[in-house]
Amino acid sequence: MKFERQTSRTLHDEHDTTLALMGRFEQALLRAPRPPAPADAAWERLARDAAALLDTEVGRHFDFEEQSLFPRLDDAGESNISSILRYEHDLIREGADTLVRLLRESWMQPMVQDRWDDLRNLGLEIVERMVVHIQKEEMALLPAIEVLVSEADDDSLTNTYAAA
Amino acid sequence: MFVALPVDAAGRSRLLPWTLPFRFFVSAALFHAAAWPLLFAAADDVPRFQGGLGPVLGALHALTLGTLMSTVMGASLQLLPVATVQAVASQRLAALLWWIFTPSAACLVAGMSQPHPALLAAGTTGTVAAVVLFAGLLGHNLAHAKRQQDSVLHGWVAWGAMLLAAASATLLVRWYGGAALPDPRAFARAHLVLGVFGFMTVLAAGFSYILVPMFAVTRQPAEGLRRGVLGAAVAGVALALAGAFLDASPWLPGAAAGVGSVAAAVHVGAMAREVRRRMRPEMGPWFVLVALGWAMLIACLPVGLAVAAGAWPDRGPALFGALAVGGWLLSFVLGILSRIAPFLASVHAMGSRRAPPLVATLTPMRPLRAHQALHALALAGVLAGIAADSGALVRAGAALGCAGGVAYLVFVAGVVRRLRKGRSHA
Numbered sequence: 001m002k003f004e005r006q007t008s009r010t011l012h013d014e015h016d017t018t019l020a021l022m023g024r025f026e027q028a029l030l031r032a033p034r035p036p037a038p039a040d041a042a043w044e045r046l047a048r049d050a051a052a053l054l055d056t057e058v059g060r061h062f063d064f065e066e067q068s069l070f071p072r073l074d075d076a077g078e079s080n081i082s083s084i085l086r087y088e089h090d091l092i093r094e095g096a097d098t099l100v101r102l103l104r105e106s107w108m109q110p111m112v113q114d115r116w117d118d119l120r121n122l123g124l125e126i127v128e129r130m131v132v133h134i135q136k137e138e139m140a141l142l143p144a145i146e147v148l149v150s151e152a153d154d155d156s157l158t159n160t161y162a163a164a
Numbered sequence: 165m166f167v168a169l170p171v172d173a174a175g176r177s178r179l180l181p182w183t184l185p186f187r188f189f190v191s192a193a194l195f196h197a198a199a200w201p202l203l204f205a206a207a208d209d210v211p212r213f214q215g216g217l218g219p220v221l222g223a224l225h226a227l228t229l230g231t232l233m234s235t236v237m238g239a240s241l242q243l244l245p246v247a248t249v250q251a252v253a254s255q256r257l258a259a260l261l262w263w264i265f266t267p268s269a270a271c272l273v274a275g276m277s278q279p280h281p282a283l284l285a286a287g288t289t290g291t292v293a294a295v296v297l298f299a300g301l302l303g304h305n306l307a308h309a310k311r312q313q314d315s316v317l318h319g320w321v322a323w324g325a326m327l328l329a330a331a332s333a334t335l336l337v338r339w340y341g342g343a344a345l346p347d348p349r350a351f352a353r354a355h356l357v358l359g360v361f362g363f364m365t366v367l368a369a370g371f372s373y374i375l376v377p378m379f380a381v382t383r384q385p386a387e388g389l390r391r392g393v394l395g396a397a398v399a400g401v402a403l404a405l406a407g408a409f410l411d412a413s414p415w416l417p418g419a420a421a422g423v424g425s426v427a428a429a430v431h432v433g434a435m436a437r438e439v440r441r442r443m444r445p446e447m448g449p450w451f452v453l454v455a456l457g458w459a460m461l462i463a464c465l466p467v468g469l470a471v472a473a474g475a476w477p478d479r480g481p482a483l484f485g486a487l488a489v490g491g492w493l494l495s496f497v498l499g500i501l502s503r504i505a506p507f508l509a510s511v512h513a514m515g516s517r518r519a520p521p522l523v524a525t526l527t528p529m530r531p532l533r534a535h536q537a538l539h540a541l542a543l544a545g546v547l548a549g550i551a552a553d554s555g556a557l558v559r560a561g562a563a564l565g566c567a568g569g570v571a572y573l574v575f576v577a578g579v580v581r582r583l584r585k586g587r588s589h590a
Contacts, residue, residue, distance in 0.1 A: 019381050023444040080179050091519055128522045131444060132510060135378050140246050143311040147249045
């Protein structure tokens with residue numbers, strides 16, 4: 001999909017990065033009914049990437065949307081769409097906090113099966129929620145930004161996001 | 165922490181109340197469940213079917229109007245406004261559309277199947293009125309679309325073909341009622357080409373460029389390729405129409421099928437390439453029927469080419485029709501519907517104070533899996549029956565189709581039930 005606004009392009013690129021990582025994370029979880037072996041370097045690398053994304057990047061991305069973009073949707077009479085997206089942010093944040101703790105545990109110490117099952121189930125749920133959430137944003141939010149955000153506004157939003 | 169969502173839009177919003185698209189989806193599943201018993205009852209007539217009133221034509225229209233058109237109406241009323249950033253012109257008119265279209269299409273199918281000319285005429289009048297109303301709503305959205313210009317272009321081509329298909333249908337039904345019509349076979353061919361390829365196939369391709377990349381988590385094919393495929397499809401339809409009216413030789417229909425084959429191969433090749441590059445390996449069950457539909461699209465146009473050249477004069481038309489409608493469009497549309505219904509349910513299942521259900525938990529898997537297997541087997545039975553000139557094989561295929569129709573209805577009803585359950589916890 002072609003976007004004219006830098007704001008949409010930046011969010012779209014971040015969505016792509018997130019989807020690629022979520023895809024790898026989901027595959028790793030589906031292939032591993034048992035906890036990873038201690039010092040499993042591949043798992044540790046993936047778990048660290050996923051934790052970093054969920055802990056910092058996703059929060060930054062969500063905060064920007066909530067503070068700078070959703071009010072524009074509200075003003076345009078699209079509050080039902082922004083409400084759904086805000087609601088999903090809250091859900092993903094809540095699940096992500098727990099998942100990040102479990103991910104850190106997974107590379108810092110051997111995991112018992114019950115804890116691994118918790119991580120795996122929550123991880124697969126977060127992947128599903130994140131993917132569907134991104135699909136909704138790609139379909140409903142980014143096209144709206146293209147229409148609702150002026151060129152001058154776009155520059156200002158891009159700077160705001162870069163500084164966040 | 166969970167917020168209470170506004171159930172309905174304040175003013176004109178891009179998001180419709182859930183009951184609006186879903187009433188069309190339930191109708192689509194009901195018509196699908198009704199089409200297979202009609203085909204079962206007329207199985208002996210299927211292999212050599214070349215047109216004419218009766219249960220075979222009724223079954224065909226239960227699928228094309230009842231299932232495909234209902235799905236297109238429900239999906240485009242909800243998804244197109246979101247994608248084009250242009251709210252639907254009037255939610256009341258969108259609701260009225262269902263009330264006019266659904267009973268009229270049922271009347272039309274019953275009138276064709278019995279056959280009962282008065283019922284058929286009444287059904288056709290209502291259906292054409294609904295198509296005109298839908299054209300108004302769709303045209304308003306396309307004319308004011310602020311995004312997705314490429315899909316909008318597909319929409320306009322489909323819009324024109326849909327109205328021409330409705331006009332040709334009106335003339336044909338009047339002819340069935342005794343009015344004069346020069347060369348009714350030409351009008352019947354034109355109706356088929358306009359409805360199946362000019363309208364449904366072009367619209368399916370336009371929606372594919374938005375929906376398949378979104379659900380498969382991949383990119384769209386290049387814009388130049390998308391427009392080139394559309395241009396070739398329009399050329400193919402124009403050649404086929406010219407062949408129907410202007411020339412008794414097989415050259416024009418043959419050229420149409422040839423151009424269409426190239427367009428279909430390029431479209432499917434590009435979509436398949438992007439799907440292979442997807443970022444999320446897990447595809448989910450919806451893609452099985454989409455892939456089957458694409459395979460049937462690739463297969464149907466060379467068969468059309470052979471039929472135009474005079475191959476299999478007795479059974480060729482039925483084989484081509486079964487591949488195009490049952491194989492390509494029905495498989496593709498039911499596959500896409502099995503993904504968008506739970507997806508839209510997940511958008512609306514948020515009145516709850518609990519976390520809303522995942523798309524996966526809004527998808528009743530067992531009936532969906534059962535339908536996929538039964539659909540593929542039913543299709544194989546009907547195609548084999550036509551090829552072998554065997555009513556018994558068609559009947560066996562239609563029997564499996566009946567079971568598949570029930571399974572799909574259970575699937576759609578299950579999505580609605582889970583959605584309502586999610587919302588009832590508000």
